[in-house]
Amino acid sequence: MSETEYVLELKGITKIFPGVKALDDVYFKLKPGEIHALMGENGAGKSTFIKVITGVHSPEEGEMVLNGRKVQFNHPTDAQKAGIAAIYQHVTCYPDLSVTENIFMGHEKIQRGTNRILWNEMHKEADTLLQQLGAGFSPKTLMGALSVAEQQIVEIAKALSVDAKIIIMDEPTAALTKNESEELYRITERLRDRGTSIIFISHRFEDMYRLASKVTVFRDAKYIGTWNVDEISNSDLIIAMVGREISQLFPKKEAVIGEELLRVEGIGKTGYFADVSFSLRRGEILGLTGLVGAGRTEVCQTLFGIEQYDKGTVIFKGKVLKVKTPREAMRLGIGYLPEDRQKQGLVLQWEIGRNITLPTLSKFANKGIVNSRKELDIAKRLAEKVSVKAKSVFDLVSSLSGGNQQKVVFAKLLTAELDVLILDEPTKGVDVGAKSAIYEMISDLACSGYGIILVSSEMPEIIGMCDRVAVMREGRVTAMLDRQGLTQEAILEASMDDGASAPNTDGKRWAGA
Amino acid sequence: MKPRLLENKKDFTLKDFFLQWEWLLVVLIMAVFIMNTNLSEYFLDYDNLRDATMGFLDKAFMVLPMVFIILMGDIDISVGSIVALSSVIMGDLYNHGMPMEWAMVVCLAVGALCGWINGLLIVKFKELSAVIVTLATMIIYRGIAYIILEDQASGKFPEWFKFLGWDYVGNIPFILITFAVFAVAFGFLLHKTTFGRRVYAIGNNATASRYSGVQVDRIKIIVFTLAGLMAAVTAIFLTSRMGSTRPNIATGYELEVIAMVVLGGISTAGGKGRMIGAILAVFLIGFLRYGLGLVNVSAQMLLIILGLLLIFSVAIPQLKLRFTTGRKA
Numbered sequence: 001m002s003e004t005e006y007v008l009e010l011k012g013i014t015k016i017f018p019g020v021k022a023l024d025d026v027y028f029k030l031k032p033g034e035i036h037a038l039m040g041e042n043g044a045g046k047s048t049f050i051k052v053i054t055g056v057h058s059p060e061e062g063e064m065v066l067n068g069r070k071v072q073f074n075h076p077t078d079a080q081k082a083g084i085a086a087i088y089q090h091v092t093c094y095p096d097l098s099v100t101e102n103i104f105m106g107h108e109k110i111q112r113g114t115n116r117i118l119w120n121e122m123h124k125e126a127d128t129l130l131q132q133l134g135a136g137f138s139p140k141t142l143m144g145a146l147s148v149a150e151q152q153i154v155e156i157a158k159a160l161s162v163d164a165k166i167i168i169m170d171e172p173t174a175a176l177t178k179n180e181s182e183e184l185y186r187i188t189e190r191l192r193d194r195g196t197s198i199i200f201i202s203h204r205f206e207d208m209y210r211l212a213s214k215v216t217v218f219r220d221a222k223y224i225g226t227w228n229v230d231e232i233s234n235s236d237l238i239i240a241m242v243g244r245e246i247s248q249l250f251p252k253k254e255a256v257i258g259e260e261l262l263r264v265e266g267i268g269k270t271g272y273f274a275d276v277s278f279s280l281r282r283g284e285i286l287g288l289t290g291l292v293g294a295g296r297t298e299v300c301q302t303l304f305g306i307e308q309y310d311k312g313t314v315i316f317k318g319k320v321l322k323v324k325t326p327r328e329a330m331r332l333g334i335g336y337l338p339e340d341r342q343k344q345g346l347v348l349q350w351e352i353g354r355n356i357t358l359p360t361l362s363k364f365a366n367k368g369i370v371n372s373r374k375e376l377d378i379a380k381r382l383a384e385k386v387s388v389k390a391k392s393v394f395d396l397v398s399s400l401s402g403g404n405q406q407k408v409v410f411a412k413l414l415t416a417e418l419d420v421l422i423l424d425e426p427t428k429g430v431d432v433g434a435k436s437a438i439y440e441m442i443s444d445l446a447c448s449g450y451g452i453i454l455v456s457s458e459m460p461e462i463i464g465m466c467d468r469v470a471v472m473r474e475g476r477v478t479a480m481l482d483r484q485g486l487t488q489e490a491i492l493e494a495s496m497d498d499g500a501s502a503p504n505t506d507g508k509r510w511a512g513a
Numbered sequence: 514m515k516p517r518l519l520e521n522k523k524d525f526t527l528k529d530f531f532l533q534w535e536w537l538l539v540v541l542i543m544a545v546f547i548m549n550t551n552l553s554e555y556f557l558d559y560d561n562l563r564d565a566t567m568g569f570l571d572k573a574f575m576v577l578p579m580v581f582i583i584l585m586g587d588i589d590i591s592v593g594s595i596v597a598l599s600s601v602i603m604g605d606l607y608n609h610g611m612p613m614e615w616a617m618v619v620c621l622a623v624g625a626l627c628g629w630i631n632g633l634l635i636v637k638f639k640e641l642s643a644v645i646v647t648l649a650t651m652i653i654y655r656g657i658a659y660i661i662l663e664d665q666a667s668g669k670f671p672e673w674f675k676f677l678g679w680d681y682v683g684n685i686p687f688i689l690i691t692f693a694v695f696a697v698a699f700g701f702l703l704h705k706t707t708f709g710r711r712v713y714a715i716g717n718n719a720t721a722s723r724y725s726g727v728q729v730d731r732i733k734i735i736v737f738t739l740a741g742l743m744a745a746v747t748a749i750f751l752t753s754r755m756g757s758t759r760p761n762i763a764t765g766y767e768l769e770v771i772a773m774v775v776l777g778g779i780s781t782a783g784g785k786g787r788m789i790g791a792i793l794a795v796f797l798i799g800f801l802r803y804g805l806g807l808v809n810v811s812a813q814m815l816l817i818i819l820g821l822l823l824i825f826s827v828a829i830p831q832l833k834l835r836f837t838t839g840r841k842a
Contacts (some may be wrong), residue, residue, distance in 0.1 A: 253789045306724070327726040336724065347717045349784060358714055359725040361707045381521055392520040412725065496841045 005067070007032045007197050008053070008084075008166055013062035015048055019191065022048040023059065026223040028216055030166065035188065035198045037212035037229070040241055041459075045221040046201055050168055052085050053199075055079035067252060085159035086168040093151055095144030100126040102143050105157045129157040133187050149180035156187060167191065168199045173207055174293065185210055203291055205496055206235065217241055234490070240460070242488040250464030253443045257467070258282030261419050261451040262321075264303075267312030272298040273475035274311070282452040285442065287466030288455045290495045295475040296455045297339055300422045305329040305337040317419065333419040337426055337476020338410055338453075345409040346397050353379035353393035355408055360415040382411040386441060410441060421445060424455045439465060459488050471495050517787060533815040534778035534786075538793040545797060549804035556807070559684075567678070567686045569799030572763075573792075574692065575770045576777075577699040578740040580791045584703075584716045586644035586783025589737065592744040592770060594654035596763035599623040600748035604667030604758040613671050621745045627654055628741020632734035651767070653663045658760040668757030678753030688750055695743070700788040708774050712736065716783030756819070771821055773798055776826045798822075 008030040013050040015023040023045045029038050043129045051057045052063075055073030064071055066082055073079045093102050100119075103126050109118040126139035135153045143151060152172055159167050161292060169188070173181045188198060188211055200212055208215055208229060215232065217224040217240045224240050232240075260281050268274040273295035280286050288296045292333050302309040305323035316332060323329040327334065338344035346355055357364055364375040379393045386407040397408055406426065413421060423442065427435045442465060446452050456462050462469055463486050469480040471494035479494035549556040556562070575592050582589050586638055603620035607613050627650070634646045680687055703709035714722040723729050747766075752758045777794035779786030798819065805815055 035675065325726075326724055327728055330726045338724050343718070344720050347714055347721055349717050350714075354710070358710075358722070358727070361710055365707045368708060370705060370707055370710060376521075380521070383519055390519065390521075392523065394523040 006030060007067055009065040010053070011063050011065070013049070013052060013059045013064070015057055015059045021221050023052065023172075024221045024223075026062070026218065027226075028223075029226070030197050030199065032165075032197055033195045034214060035192050035200055035212045037208040037215040038199055038218070039203075039208065039215060039237070040218035042240075044199070044218040046218060048171070048221075049218065050086060050170060050199075050201070053079065053166075053168065054084060078161060083163060083165040084168070085162065085164035085166070086170065087152060087155045087172060088170045089157065093143045093154070097143055098139065099130070099137070099141050099143055099146070099154050099157075100139040102154055103129065103139070103161050106157075106329070107162060126157065127159070129160055130154075132160070133157060133190070134183075145224060147180070149176050149183060152176075152184065153187065156191070160191075164196070166197045166199070168201070170201045171203065172200075173202060173204060181207070182224060185276050187319060203496060205237075209288055215370040238489050240490050242492055244322045249375070250439050250461070252285075252439075252442075252465055253447055255283035255285075255443075255446040257284050258376055258449065261317060262303075263315040264299075265313050265315070267299070267302065267309040267314060269298060269302060269309050269311075272307075276312070276472075276477050278470045278477065278480065280453060282449055282451050284468070285446050285452045285454055285466050287462040287469035288453055288472065289457065289459070289462045289469060289491060290472035290478075292436075292457055294472040294495065296472050297424055298475075299472075300336060300424055300453065300455060303329070303420075303422060304334060306336075325368055326382070330416050330418070335413040335416060335421050335423065337413060337423045339424040339428065341402075341405055344410075348396075348398040348407060350397060350399075351394045351472065352383055352390060352397055352408055355397050356382055356393070356411045359412050362423065363415070378415065379411075382414050385414065386411045387437065401434070403430040403437070406430055406434065406438060407441075410438070418450065420451045420453070422453045422455070425457065426454070427456075427458070427461060462486075462491065463488065532831075535793060536752050536791050537796055538777070538790060542793065542797050542800065545801050545804060549800065549807065552804055553807045556804070563681075563686060563689075564685070565800065565803040567688055567754075568795075569795070569802060570688050570692050571678070571747050571754065571767050572625045572770055573773075573795045573799075574743045574746045574750070575740070575766070576697055576773050577788070578736060578743045579770050580699070580777070580779055580786070580788055581703065581712055581736045581775045582643075582740055583779045583781060584615050584712055584783060584786060585597065585733065585736065585769070586716050586781075587635065587721070587733070587737075588771065588781075589628075589631060589740050590644065590767045590771070591627070591646045591651035591654055591745075592740060593766035594651045594658070595624050595627045595741050595744035596748045596751060596766060597760055598627065598654045598658045599745040600752045600758045600762060601662050601667065601760055603752065604670075605661055607670065608667050609709040613674055617749055620748055621742060624745025624748065625738050625742040628744070629734065629738040631741065632737030635737065636730040636733055646810045649759055654759065655677075659801060662758075662760050664760065666757045670752070670756065674753055674755065678750050678752075691746075691750075695746070696788070696792055700792075708735075710730070713784055716785075718784075769798070769819070770825050776822060778826070780830075797841075 005028050008028070010026065010028040013023050013026045014021065026045070026049060028049070035382070038046055038106040044495055048057065050418065052059050055076045055078045058072070058074060064073070071082060073082070094105065100122050104122050109121050110116065111118055123139050130137070130139060130153070133153050133156060135150065137146065137150060143154065146154065158169070172184060176184060190202070192198060200207065201271070202208060203326055207338070212229050214226060215229050215237070217237070219241060257283055260279055262280040264276060264278050266275050266277050268276065276299055278286065288299070289408070298307065301307045303314065305325045305328055308324065316334070321332065323332065342348060347358070352375060357375050364371050364378065383390070383393050388400070388404050388407045388411070390404065391463065400408070426442065427438055430438065442452060442454065454465055467483055469481045469486060469491065470477050471481065471491055473495050479490070481490055523720070561583055579589065579592070599620045602623050603616045606616040629651055631647055634650070635641070635643050638646070676687065678688060682690055703712065711722065711727045711732055714725070714727055715732060719729055747763070751763060755762070773794045774791050775781060777786065777791030779791060801818070802815055805818070
């Protein structure tokens with residue numbers, strides 16, 4: 001029927017955001033009735049690629065061919081009309097409406113003339129779709145009462161209701177248990193057998209081996225290659241995803257490793273992480289890595305008193321640590337640089353100086369009355385120490401660049417007398433110049449005797465900076481690597497599900513995954 | 514890397530200085546004075562001004578802690594009910610034989626307790642907004658006041674109790690002196706202490722404050738307790754001026770208090786505004802009300818004017834923003 005072999009072909013797609021090439025000359029071909037896996041590290045360009053296919057972004061260069069015809073999508077509705085639907089990891093739904101209403105949102109069945117909604121017809125059709133997908137719930141159920149897995153089935157039904165020929169699934173299994181994933185595999189295969197083409201994005205090798213016949217790999221916004229799944233080995237695939245060389249230089253200085261500061265023994269928090277153990281010594285930089293949602297941030301937040309762990313013990317400087325608030329943690333000597341500096345790290349509407357002194361305000365006060373002169377002195381000295389680029393400490397933090405904002409958050413940590421610094425993605429959203437300044441600062445801090453936990457998803461950063469690295473996957477520490485054994489391949493292997501690993505603890509979904 | 518030296522001084526421009534909200538309030542107060550002087554030749558008389566002030570200062574005590582609450586991005590609509598409850602309890606205890614001094618102490622304690630309960634509920638049930646929590650306690654506190662007095666009035670207080678609301682120290686009203694002391698204390702607390710700084714931090718970004726070691730919950734509870742306490746201070750002065758008390762006193766006070774705070778330039782989004790603005794707003798609304806009373810404008814008309822002033826006060830910063838950023842909303 002169709003003249004070409006492919007339903008969808010993308011040739012030489014390039015997408016440029018201010019200052020960044022998010023996609024650089026990328027190719028992709030999809031056959032009818034094919035499940036095609038798309039793989040790559042965080043930031044490899046997968047998400048941007050999907051947004052190009054679904055019409056959210058228009059590419060600067062390249063062409064897109066749908067069923068042999070060249071197309072150009074200027075709006076998501078264009079893609080929808082062309083039969084392309086996307087299902088995301090975090091289901092976007094209306095929890096207080098019924099399944100039927102969610103399925104038909106935006107294209108309700110309406111009686112001509114009276115504009116009356118044809119509820120019976122809609123419920124009937126929704127029921128048919130759900131039965132085709134083997135769902136065991138009624139279309140009249142409230143969306144919010146369903147599990148994430150069931151909500152995804154509704155999303156698939158929604159795609160089918162608009163007669164989608166191409167369905168994109170973006171990490172659909174990330175929030176699912178083993179059994180739920182199996183169910184999703186079966187549904188996906190049923191769709192394939194009906195002739196629907198599926199682009200399947202996942203970090204799990206297991207998903208790819210189980211479902212896909214082809215795999216395409218992106219790295220650093222570039223197209224690396226496409227293989228038949230049964231013709232490529234696991235290790236070749238990892239090399240394709242990671243590349244070999246570490247291009248960036250890190251100013252890691254050798255620090256004197258001192259006594260043990262922190263020992264974490266088998267701590268766990270139900271539903272988030274389990275059985276996490278590691279230790280940290282003075283002068284040491286301990287990396288904590290793994291995929292986003294592996295539980296790294298949650299572990300750090302329990303050490304800082306934002307959350308509480310319910311199993312295991314933490315020994316800090318020889319004493320059992322059980323902090324209930326960040327204030328207690330800081331008083332004992334643990335500081336935390338949060339992942340989201342704008343929401344968690346800074347008061348954006350405030351001046352640089354006031355931000356710096358906020359954690360230790362009492363130190364600049366006599367009986368609760370702030371000594372402005374003393375406060376100003378310290379703020380100025382610390383802002384200069386971390387070399388914030390600004391006119392004065394009275395500049396508003398919101399006027400600074402990402403890198404300079406991050407330096408202010410660092411300065412906040414330096415006001416207190418701390419022994420352990422937990423740095424959660426300290427270079428996220430920071431330009432290259434500021435990045436190397438931050439690396440230098442981290443290295444200096446280690447040399448001056450802090451014990452540092454560096455949480456990061458960026459492998460070159462982890463490899464370039466850390467003395468030891470704990471890799472987490474699905475809430476557990478899966479590997480503890482020394483500086484000698486520290487390679488990208490080793491980290492990636494430990495952070496990804498190789499298909500033979502143990503099932504999730506307690507069968508719970510990992511929140512934040 | 515060579516450390517860059519930062520400048521030591523803050524930029525000061527006359528334009529920024531005069532573009533402050535408080536100047537607008539000063540201008541408005543002057544306008545009200547001019548209007549009132551034209552309405553009554555006796556208005557500018559010292560005795561007259563003094564007595565006018567005594568008439569509206571009772572609720573001003575609640576404005577002071579309300580500034581803190583709105584700065585934190587919260588609201589408390591139960592303060593009017595707290596006035597009624599603490600006043601009714603004070604009157605009832607006196608009528609049952611308790612000395613007036615002790616009844617007043619109990620009054621203050623009841624107010625503080627009511628505020629503490631508000632704060633505790635807001636901190637413990639984070640999914641409920643402060644409006645909802647204080648709406649509930651507003652109904653409950655007023656309800657308890659009705660149960661205690663059952664639509665009766667309580668009165669016949671000792672002669673000296675009248676002094677609080679009606680008398681002078683030298684030639685200055687006692688209530689004005691008390692308010693001035695409290696206003697200075699609250700202004701100092703807000704602008705000069707670590708406590709006040711943390712209130713501003715919470716109002717701007719509660720999450721970042723928590724991550725910076727600020728005890729957000731504790732500060733909220735203290736502020737709401739202060740609001741209850743000051744409502745009880747209002748209760749004492751109001752009862753003194755009325756000479757008796759009923760369960761329906763101070764109805765609608767909460768709205769007027771909130772209106773004064775907002776008109777004073779304290780942003781309902783939290784984190785912005787100064788104590789002096791709210792205090793100016795107290796006098797602006799007070800003298801406006803007095804002036805309109807001189808020409809027998811009805812109470813309803815006054816409410817309409819108050820409402821318009823409120824919309825005006827919320828709209829002006831928006832218009833200013835649009836003006837300074839090139840007419841974009």
